[in-house]
Amino acid sequence: MSSREIRMPLNEVVTVLQDLNEFVVSLDRLGSRQASGTADECTVGKFIADWDVARRLARARHVISVALDAQLGEEDNAEIDALCEQGRFYGTDSTTGPSSDRIR
Helix, strand or coil: CCCCCCCCCHHHHHHHHHHHHHHHHHHHHHHHHHHHCCCCCHHHHHHHHHCCHHHHHHHHHHHHHHHHHHHCCHHHHHHHHHHHHCCCCCCCCCCCCCCCCCCC
16 A cells, blocks of 8 residues: 555544544553453443444444545555455454464
8 A cells, every 4th residue: 555645524533533542541441450350251342332332433434434435546445445354353263362373
């Protein structure tokens, strides 16, 4: 991929950053609670459900995708889509965690 810039409306960027910041800080705090024994294995699932994490992350993905679609050609967007398909996805193999042979 080249180093071209993509422009996005500031209010959309701020909304995405607020959501991502909430998730990062909250997940860090949840991890600390689990490490100290004050949170059980259901706590993260409850956070994801109660804070509507899946929908909010999908919205962030949509905001970025709209900007890419509007500013890049079909070939570039197809390349980005192919790169995104190479991601690690929970539950796509026989284990329940990330692949141990892929380190990022």
